[in-house]
Amino acid sequence: MNSRPSSTEARTNESAVRIGALVPLTRPGWIEAGRHLLAGLELAVREVNDAGGIAGQALELLVRDTAADPQKAAAAVDELDRLGVVALTGEYHSVVARAAAAKADALGLPFLCSSAVLDALTEQPTSWVARIAPAQSHGWRIYADFLLRAGHHRIAVATQPSVYWASGARILREQLAPHGGDVIEFDMTALTPAALCDALVEHRATALLLLVGHPEPAVPIVKAVRHDPRLAGILIGAPAGQPEFAEWATLLGDDGAAIPFLRYLPQQLGPLATHVEATLREQLGEAPSFVAFEGYDTIVVLAAALRSHGVDRARIADNWAHVAVEGTRGQIRFSRTPGINVWQWAWPPVQIVDRDPAQPHDFRILHPD
Template sequence: MNTPPSPSAAERAGGPSVRLGALVPLTRPGWVEAGRHLLAGLDLAVGEVNDAGGIGGRPLELVVRDTAADPEKAAAAVDELADLGVAALAGEYHSVVARAVAARADALGVPFLCSSAVLDALTEQPTEWVARLAPAQSHGWRVYADFLLGTGHRRIAVATQPSVYWASGTRILRERLAARGGSLVELDTGALTPGAVCDELVRQRATALLLLVGAPEPAVSIVESVRRDRRLAGILIGAPAGQPEFAEWSARLGDDGAAVPFLRYLPEHVGPLGTRVGTALRERLGEAPSFVAFEGYDTVTVLAELLRSEGADADRTKIAAAWPRVAVEGTRGPIRLSRAPGIGVWQWAWPPVQVVDRDPADPARFRVLHTG
């Protein structure tokens, strides 16, 4: 699956295309809607680069591979893309898959700019080959914990599934809550039905339930059960991983999907670039773009600037060595990459972080509840 350069750019080009490999979840069990938004952002930026003359007069080409949320499939795609001669890799949404991509990119010596995965330990050891635009999970999820504490929640339950991502999120939340007198209890959705989750919430006297589970299921069934349980009329349902960001959430849950706070990586007010890109993305997607679409656009913006500065024929070593020299204006603010404490990859520290929800009076509208 390739995104070819536009004819006008190709006609102006003075040589073969400069290829970027794009790794995106486009089929189940991947989060398909997130993948669609990510690809829309990547593709829009590539088109704009080519309309502006490409990379040194050569068109930029996006070579897309579907990861389907499968780490092994993603690692194999890295091998294929490396053999195809891509200058760098971009994308990925799922943290566990991004870890596999990062490990393989590091082993092969291919620069990888991760768009949207947040797991702190994106690589086992520090590497020069990998960089990331999304904030580390420890940063964003601490902001979420601060939101909970600031709104008076001290007894938190999390509905969980087995995953290094969910386990990491649980640990971050527990440590942040405990430092300020809060507590956290885990509810294993593999052992508990949605109804049994409700019973445990009552027994534990929890004031908030966080969904650290996949979407649409079991997240949707849990929300429906909690909303219909009169014993839990006052409980807050939250989804720090961002499930309510996408239209599918609202389509499946309707009004029940409102007032579920989640993390979103956008500024409260975007500048002229973000406004223009947001309008273009809305036209492509037929709906409001998620923060993931902006992450995709910013990814190509960074890589295109690296390729321009290092030259269209620069080898991969030179491209990776240029991470610390990145200085570009992204849709969500100025982007620079650095070595953040405890993070083994080059990192934008930090993108804007919001806690938002869908307005119960108008679920198509988002309310900003907290920024960090």
């Protein structure tokens, strides 16, 4: 991976309109998600500049690696603030985005979050933060309804300690319980994949949801369950989207197919999305994930805001409600949504898809938006 500009190098283009980008580019961050997110951000920046920039000024992206570390992200926000960025973008991991949002709010720095879905992105209502991705509660309720329609009422979740995973388990439980659904949690810090298989049999679970990191321990869990004859009929699900990326199919092959997950794309791509998909496919050497489209749409929104309201941070933050721009996945508008403390696009399209067992590198849409 090419190295990113240092702080000193980032100062060379003093006339540029600078935007900070927070992206997981090293472990333990999800590198593949970070690579796709950054590809979308960078493509949109190139296209903005090819079209004349912002009032004749180039748009410059200052990229900082968060490595899925909230403290590192907060320090990066401080640095980018000192470098004079007019706004922040990016971040994939919810707990990291939450740290970045808190710091941006404290500094008075607009932050348009690209991919993190945790409902509680900030503790208090703020005008400084907006979000492209749907809130976790929105997508995961759709996923819970999908499970119920498929006849699943005894649902196991393999979890790891995390605000994000705990929030997901709570959303599932609240959505399933009124319909007779039962959620049984298994802490994967205390169980091996083999012990989890024994517990699934004991509790007669018909579905297992992976509320855990990738590739560890998600990949060994999938392998253990797939190769346990006692669990031949169990559905494995991954609402957080682990199977979206090519690494999933590379590591699991046929075992990684038929695992439904949430994906934030429309059923049919329009002209802009088709163009972006083709360009990013060539750039990445593989099909772009929905995360790449989120990155692209983030810059589309910020460029529109900058053209309409200038580079003053406060004016950007004061005008989220007036944004109306066509992105790759529909018209993007922000509103105040009950239970969400940031300006929210309500909502991007939501699909439930899986990898086709006949061809694990292809996807099947199980539930369109």
